[in-house]
Amino acid sequence: xxxxxxxxxxxxxxxxxxxxxxxxxxxxxxxxxxxxxxxxxxxxxxxxxxxxxxxxxxxxxxxxxxxxxxxxxxxxxxxxxxxxxxxxxxxxxxxxxxxxxxxxxxxxxxxxxxxxxxxxxxxxxxxxxxxxxxxxxxxxxxxxxxxxxxxxxxxxxxxxxxxxxxxxxxxxxxxxxxxxxxxxxxxxxxxxxxxxxxxxxxxxxxxxxxxxxxxxxxxxxxxxxxxxxxxxxxxxxxxxxxxxxxxxxxxxxxxxxxxxxxxxxxxxxxxxxxxxxxxxxxxxxxxx
Amino acid sequence: xxxxxxxxxxxxxxxxxxxxxxxxxxxxxxxxxxxxxxxxxxxxxxxxxxxxxxxxxxxxxxxxxxxxxxxxxxxxxxxxxxxxxxxxxxxxxxxxxxxxxxxxxxxxxxxxxxxxxxxxxxxxxxxxxxxxxxxxxxxxxxxxxxxxxxxxxxxxxxxxxxxxxxxxxxxxxxxxxxxxxxxxxxxxxxxxxxxxxxxxxxxxxxxxxxxxxxxxxxxxxxxxxxxxxxxxxxxxxxxxxxxxxxxxxxxxxxxxxxxxxxxxxxxxxxxxxxxxxxxxxxxxxxxxxxxxxxxxxxxxxxxxxxxxxxxxxxxxxxxxxxxxxxxxxxxxxxxxxxxxxxxxxxxxxxxxxxxxxxxxxxxxxxxxxxxxxxxxxxxxxxxxxxxxxxxxxxxxxxxxxxxxxxxxxxxxxxxx
Numbered sequence: 081x082x083x084x085x086x087x088x089x090x091x092x093x094x095x096x097x098x099x100x101x102x103x104x105x106x107x108x109x110x111x112x113x114x115x116x117x118x119x120x121x122x123x124x125x126x127x128x129x130x131x132x133x134x135x136x137x138x139x140x141x142x143x144x145x146x147x148x149x150x151x152x153x154x155x156x157x158x159x160x161x162x163x164x165x166x167x168x169x170x171x172x173x174x175x176x177x178x179x180x181x182x183x184x185x186x187x188x189x190x191x192x193x194x195x196x197x198x199x200x201x202x203x204x205x206x207x208x209x210x211x212x213x214x215x216x217x218x219x220x221x222x223x224x225x226x227x228x229x230x231x232x233x234x235x236x237x238x239x240x241x242x243x244x245x246x247x248x249x250x251x252x253x254x255x256x257x258x259x260x261x262x263x264x265x266x267x268x269x270x271x272x273x274x275x276x277x278x279x280x281x282x283x284x285x286x287x288x289x290x291x292x293x294x295x296x297x298x299x300x301x302x303x304x305x306x307x308x309x310x311x312x313x314x315x316x317x318x319x320x321x322x323x324x325x326x327x328x329x330x331x332x333x334x335x336x337x338x339x340x341x342x343x344x345x346x347x348x349x350x351x352x353x354x355x356x357x358x359x360x361x362x363x364x365x366x367x368x
Numbered sequence: 369x370x371x372x373x374x375x376x377x378x379x380x381x382x383x384x385x386x387x388x389x390x391x392x393x394x395x396x397x398x399x400x401x402x403x404x405x406x407x408x409x410x411x412x413x414x415x416x417x418x419x420x421x422x423x424x425x426x427x428x429x430x431x432x433x434x435x436x437x438x439x440x441x442x443x444x445x446x447x448x449x450x451x452x453x454x455x456x457x458x459x460x461x462x463x464x465x466x467x468x469x470x471x472x473x474x475x476x477x478x479x480x481x482x483x484x485x486x487x488x489x490x491x492x493x494x495x496x497x498x499x500x501x502x503x504x505x506x507x508x509x510x511x512x513x514x515x516x517x518x519x520x521x522x523x524x525x526x527x528x529x530x531x532x533x534x535x536x537x538x539x540x541x542x543x544x545x546x547x548x549x550x551x552x553x554x555x556x557x558x559x560x561x562x563x564x565x566x567x568x569x570x571x572x573x574x575x576x577x578x579x580x581x582x583x584x585x586x587x588x589x590x591x592x593x594x595x596x597x598x599x600x601x602x603x604x605x606x607x608x609x610x611x612x613x614x615x616x617x618x619x620x621x622x623x624x625x626x627x628x629x630x631x632x633x634x635x636x637x638x639x640x641x642x643x644x645x646x647x648x649x650x651x652x653x654x655x656x657x658x659x660x661x662x663x664x665x666x667x668x669x670x671x672x673x674x675x676x677x678x679x680x681x682x683x684x685x686x687x688x689x690x691x692x693x694x695x696x697x698x699x700x701x702x703x704x705x706x707x708x709x710x711x712x713x714x715x716x717x718x719x720x721x722x723x724x725x726x727x728x729x730x731x732x733x734x735x736x737x738x739x740x741x742x743x744x745x746x747x748x749x750x751x752x753x754x755x756x757x758x759x760x761x762x763x764x765x766x767x768x769x770x771x772x773x774x775x776x777x778x779x780x781x782x783x784x
Contacts (some may be wrong), residue, residue, distance in 0.1 A: 117377065125383045154466070228398070321390035322469075368456035
């Protein structure tokens with residue numbers, strides 16, 4: 081079963097909640113700022129017509145889980161390996177996000193992560209973490225070693241990737257040390273964590289596991305919450321926007337003879353009416 | 369009272385604002401961008417422009433911007449951004465390959481309009497030239513419209529006063545690529561009666577205004593005038609040689625006219641392909657030649673319309689003996705000629721070097737001739753008119769065994 085806050089002093093748990101609260105506030109403020117900007121845009125596209133912030137958030141969520149987005153439809157034709165990298169990051173990130181939400185639910189609301197469910201849950205999250213690790217690892221490799229011939233240099237992009245990589249790897253270390261120290265039954269259902277734990281134990285010995293755990297756990301949560309707070313202010317805001325732009329581009333011509341944007345239907349109707357009125361008036365004045 | 373800062377967001381659509389946040393800086397577009405091919409400067413690349421413009425909006429519309437940055441974008445910064453924006457040929461390849469589907473072609477168009485409204489305005493060469501000319505002669509070129517057909521309309525062809533088939537060449541064809549217009553009317557004439565507007569009534573489609581200055585105030589007047597003029601000629605199907613005109617007339621005019629067009633609008637290649645299929649047009653001469661067809665950006669990746677890729681190929685395949693081969697990059701991913709959307713006028717060095725890249729790619733196919741079907745491509749690749757060719761263009765045209773460059777309709781007209 082899940083072990084929350086094992087070996088963590090009370091003071092640090094309080095700090096954890098404080099940092100988490102602060103990160104969420106910063107995230108929400110930044111995210112809301114973005115959505116508010118989108119909603120102030122001109123209404124030209126039928127799909128987005130009249131949508132306020134809530135509608136746009138909903139669309140972002142729905143389109144995130146579309147097959148075009150989840151299977152990186154527009155990336156694979158350009159590069160299979162980058163498509164796999166993106167899928168690794170996206171699937172890993174999503175599963176870990178949902179898993180963390182599930183663990184919170186289990187801890188604060190209703191305990192359901194027990195027995196077989198817990199084992200399967202552990203395995204899935206381990207695989208998710210591994211996918212995310214490989215994805216971000218390849219991202220770092222591409223950025224710094226196998227560089228594309230042309231690229232926009234941005235230190236922010238590098239910081240973000242490193243941060244995400246460190247969040248995942250420190251997460252595996254935390255899990256591994258806990259497994260190594262507690263030696264729980266069926267630990268092999270968390271294979272990556274299990275291997276990490278065995279390696280760390282061999283390196284530092286059993287005595288150092290507990291203090292090391294506190295240090296790495298602290299680093300892990302600081303990295304994780306820094307990342308969350310930074311999302312809406314960084315290029316990672318694309319995780320809310322890219323699925324909508326992909327959808328609009330892919331659906332541009334579906335069942336349409338003319339593109340969906342630039343179709344200011346109401347204005348066209350108004351202009352048509354104005355033209356007809358003017359033509360009728362001219363006709364009437366000629367008739368009289 | 370402090371001056372209100374310029375609002376970079378006003379007038380942008382929801383989609384465009386979302387697109388600004390969607391860029392992942394994956395750098396895919398840089399690998400395809402023709403401007404990058406010849407400048408190798410990532411600071412003028414699509415992701416850099418998106419990042420910069422997003423920053424301008426954030427300055428005035430987010431808490432972070434209000435707290436941590438000056439609200440005003442400096443004139444120097446804006447001028448630099450404008451230069452970057454006009455170094456782009458609006459070819460749209462970046463949008464086609466964008467891994468998150470950012471419709472960059474339309475985004476740059478909107479951003480250009482916004483920047484034109486700001487204190488840095490349009491590039492002077494356009495502002496004082498083509499954009500001003502419109503107000504004087506209803507055309508981006510400074511010449512009186514009454515002379516429009518004199519330089520190219522063949523003496524041996526008689527157009528009908530009224531006909532179901534109409535033809536509009538576009539100002540660019542008349543003044544920069546008259547061979548295109550001549551070829552088109554010879555082909556149309558061979559298939560049956562056709563008509564055109566009286567030259568003084570044949571105004572500009574509005575593309576330079578719509579894409580350049582942002583002055584949309586003239587569009588309604590223009591669309592209404594032109595639609596009435598075409599309708600008065602009894603036109604049911606209108607063939608348009610310039611693909612930029614086609615895009616504007618087919619998709620933007622209905623908005624200003626306030627209704628669907630009362631006639632069908634097609635590219636000349638599409639109408640001719642239909643006429644071939646209907647058996648009204650036949651190429652009788654046999655030609656043993658290998659040709660490659662360059663898909664112009666405005667046909668492969670139009671601002672608004674659907675790509676027109678098949679019709680030119682259908683026409684060429686109808687010619688006996690002809691061997692048509694594609695370049696490595698063709699169709700929706702075709703290279704840009706470097707001439708469009710003011711590139712040639714504003715950044716002639718970049719424009720000429722992009723043209724050279726396209727020429728070299730066409731050479732690789734081993735074809736005898738490269739055909740295209742856009743006045744801008746034709747002008748930039750095969751300059752034979754009043755505009756002076758760039759030294760780079762002269763250099764590659766002087767190569768031994770040069771690749772012949774021609775317009776599709778001019779080429780086909782010789783095979784009737």
